[in-house]
Amino acid sequence: MHSILVRRLLRPFLLFLLCSSVSVATAVEPFQSDISGRLFQVQGSNTVGANLMKNLLEDYFHAKGVEGVATQALAVENEYRVGGMVNSKAIYVDVAAHGSSTGFKALLAEQADLSMSSRPIKSKEVAQLSNYGHMLGFDAEHVIAIDGLAVIVHRDNPVEQLNLQQIAGIFSGQITNWQEVGGDERSINLYARDNKSGTWDTFKSLVLRKKYKLSSAARRFESNDELSDLVSDDLGGIGFVGLASVRESRALLVSDSGTTPLRPEKVSVATEDYALSRRLFLYTPPAMKNEIIEDFIGFVQTDAGQQQVESTGFISQALIATPSESFRQGPREYLEVTQGASRLSVNFRFSQGSATLDNKAQQDIQRLVAFMAREENRDKRITLVGFGDTKQTESRAIVLSKLRAVAVKSELRRQGISTEPVRGFGAYLPVASNTGKGKIKNRRVEVWVN
Numbered sequence: 166m167h168s169i170l171v172r173r174l175l176r177p178f179l180l181f182l183l184c185s186s187v188s189v190a191t192a193v194e195p196f197q198s199d200i201s202g203r204l205f206q207v208q209g210s211n212t213v214g215a216n217l218m219k220n221l222l223e224d225y226f227h228a229k230g231v232e233g234v235a236t237q238a239l240a241v242e243n244e245y246r247v248g249g250m251v252n253s254k255a256i257y258v259d260v261a262a263h264g265s266s267t268g269f270k271a272l273l274a275e276q277a278d279l280s281m282s283s284r285p286i287k288s289k290e291v292a293q294l295s296n297y298g299h300m301l302g303f304d305a306e307h308v309i310a311i312d313g314l315a316v317i318v319h320r321d322n323p324v325e326q327l328n329l330q331q332i333a334g335i336f337s338g339q340i341t342n343w344q345e346v347g348g349d350e351r352s353i354n355l356y357a358r359d360n361k362s363g364t365w366d367t368f369k370s371l372v373l374r375k376k377y378k379l380s381s382a383a384r385r386f387e388s389n390d391e392l393s394d395l396v397s398d399d400l401g402g403i404g405f406v407g408l409a410s411v412r413e414s415r416a417l418l419v420s421d422s423g424t425t426p427l428r429p430e431k432v433s434v435a436t437e438d439y440a441l442s443r444r445l446f447l448y449t450p451p452a453m454k455n456e457i458i459e460d461f462i463g464f465v466q467t468d469a470g471q472q473q474v475e476s477t478g479f480i481s482q483a484l485i486a487t488p489s490e491s492f493r494q495g496p497r498e499y500l501e502v503t504q505g506a507s508r509l510s511v512n513f514r515f516s517q518g519s520a521t522l523d524n525k526a527q528q529d530i531q532r533l534v535a536f537m538a539r540e541e542n543r544d545k546r547i548t549l550v551g552f553g554d555t556k557q558t559e560s561r562a563i564v565l566s567k568l569r570a571v572a573v574k575s576e577l578r579r580q581g582i583s584t585e586p587v588r589g590f591g592a593y594l595p596v597a598s599n600t601g602k603g604k605i606k607n608r609r610v611e612v613w614v615n
Contacts, residue, residue, distance in 0.1 A: 193464055195230040201254035204457050208261045209268020209281030210363045211243060211387060212312065212407040213445050217477045218260055218281060221309075222247040224473050225464050231256065243387065263387065264361025269294065272450055279458055280448040283312065283363030283407065284370070298451030301524075307447045308525040309465050311480040312407050313429025314367055314441035317393060317414035319400045324348040326418035326426045329440060329598075333372050335403060338380030343401065355383035356392045356404030364389065367443050368405050371603065405441075408434065409478030422598040432487050434480045435510035437606060438596040444525065445479065466528065482529070484536045485510045486614060495594050502548060502588050506615035509536070513573050513610040522572065530573075533612065534580045547582065548613040549573050551589040554604040562591030566608075573610045 207218060219236050226234045231249035238245050241261070248257030261267070261277075268280030269290045291300045298305060316332055318324065324347055327335075334340040335353055344350045357379060358365040373379065386392040389410035396402040397413035404414075408429050420426035421440045433439040447465070449458055464470050468483060475481040486507035511533070513526045522530070536542060551570035556562040567589025574584050597603035 193225075193228045193460075193467075196251050196256070198252050200251055200256055202256065204256055204258050205278040205455055206259050206261075206271075206276065207268075207279045207281060208263070208271035208277040210265040210283040210445070211262045212283040212362075212364050212389060212409075213281035213309075213447075214243070214260055214262025215389065216409065217310065217445075217474065217479060218262070219245060219247060220473050220477050221465055221470060222258055222260070222461075224469065225461050226256075228464060228469065264359065265363030265366060266361050268448070272297065272448070272453075278449075278453060278455055282446040282448060283443065284366045285444070285446065286448060294450060297453055300448060300450065302451065303524050303527055304451050305449055306524045307449065307462050307465075308444045308482070308528065309447055309462075309470075310445040310474040311434055311437065311482065312409070312443050312445050313416075313434040313439050313480070314364065314371070314405055314443055315408050315411050315414075315416040315429050316403065316405050316419055316441070317396050317411055317416055318403050319397060320413070320415045321400060322348060322415070324417065326420065328420045328422070328426075329372055330422075332419070333374070333377045336368075336373065336379055336383065337377035338382060339377075351401045354399055354402045355380055356396050356399075356402055357383040357385055358389070358392065358405070359385045359387050362387070364405065364407055367441075371441055371443075372405075374601065408480065421596075421603070422600065423595055424597065431480055432485075432508075432510055435482070435485075436508075436512045436611075437514070437609075438512070440597065482511075482525075482532065484532055489613075496590060498588070499550070499590055499593065502550065503613050506548065506613040509533070509612040509614060511612055513569075513612070514606070515569065515572075515608055517605055522576070526573075530576055530580065533577065534582060537582055542614070545614045547577070547584040548615065549584055549587045550611040550613060551587065552594060552607055552609050552611070553589075553591055554595070554607040555592045555599045559591055563589050565589075566591050569608060570610050 223234050226249050231251055234249040236245055236247045243263055244261045246257050246259050248255060265282040265284055268282055271277035272280050273293055286300055294300050327346060331346050336355055341353055343353055389406040392404050393406045393410045393412045393414050396404045416429050418426040418428045419440045427433045427439045429439050434442045447462060471481040471483045486509055488507050489503045511529050514523050516523045549570040551566035553562050553566040567587055570587035570589055574587050577584055595607045597606040
């Protein structure tokens with residue numbers, strides 16, 4: 166029985182190995198001397214576009230040897246142009262940051278070449294863009310950073326943590342006074358992103374779900390930063406923003422049903438253990454192939470690009486190691502396996518309904534290979550620890566969690582990296598409720614080094 170499960174789990178994953186090649190870094194070569202004019206147009210997420218896209222484009226232009234790199238605001242709010250000079254000829258990229266949904270609409274209308282999104286592409290958008298290629302493929306979907314959706318309050322608000330049900334109750338208007346969640350006797354004022362925002366889509370999906378509707382009393386904003394600044398001045402205020410926009414407000418600890426309350430901090434967000442962690446994406450329709458865009462995305466995935474991600478206030482995908490003392494919970498066997506080891510800031514995850522590593526995991530394999538190739542890591546050993554969601558029996562959950570770790574082990578072996586025997590702990594240590602669609606986050610493989 167176990168051998169059948171192994172074959173079923175590994176078959177699509179091994180097919181991927183035969184048919185694709187993944188690269189973390191690309192060499193940054195100077196632009197050709199005859200280049201001029203607009204290189205490409207970018208539309209979509211305000212979370213990505215407000216600062217991160219501008220900073221990445223400026224860094225990219227500098228790396229390519231462009232002179233006089235500068236950003237200028239355009240006539241419409243949240244639109245700008247990043248440009249410079251190559252051999253006395255002007256080059257530039259135009260960016261419009263009005264919300265994730267606007268990026269996909271712009272691709273469909275051929276008014277953009279690159280879409281920014283703070284949420285995964287929706288199935289209806291995949292269908293609408295089907296003439297442009299498979300929008301869920303590795304060559305179309307690019308994870309460029311990890312973000313934690315921060316639930317923010319005034320710094321003097323005594324409330325320290327909320328669970329997802331309480332947050333949903335607040336934003337739906339069922340909870341209207343801070344005293345109902347352990348705070349002072351004070352009315353709650355709601356601040357929310359607008360309907361075009363990927364941040365709103367993420368909040369609606371992860372918090373409100375299909376059970377609640379946003380209260381009509383909520384004020385709506387296109388800008389993360391504007392929303393955050395208003396909350397920081399309102400003792401009764403509460404809002405939600407991307408991690409880079411917490412600013413002078415304070416982020417609460419957040420928990421899902423049966424999980425540990427976590428604040429959106431570097432390790433918890435990087436591993437996507439934080440209940441409101443999310444990925445930030447760029448989408449490139451395969452049929453609209455643009456070599457300069459491919460070169461730009463390659464730059465974003467390099468150490469230099471990911472350093473800018475960190476500098477802008479999001480969570481880099483570069484791997485860092487954290488000693489096990491920061492994770493001292495779980496079954497006895499888990500503590501024994503990880504004793505004295507350090508956990509890497511990545512969890513390998515799988516495509517929904519599939520045994521194939523998802524697009525981010527395919528990229529992270531190369532990051533792990535590069536991490537182990539460093540001089541200080543060459544004598545270290547990797548231990549892969551699999552987890553999953555609840556199944557009909559505990560033994561089945563453990564078997565499936567172990568097989569996920571086997572899938573990662575097989576790809577690392579193909580890359581010349583050996584690992585310790587894999588371990589699987591089934592539905593232990595959930596990072597999301599096992600009763601909702603978010604349970605897919607529990608199907609993960611942790612990486613430990615010693």
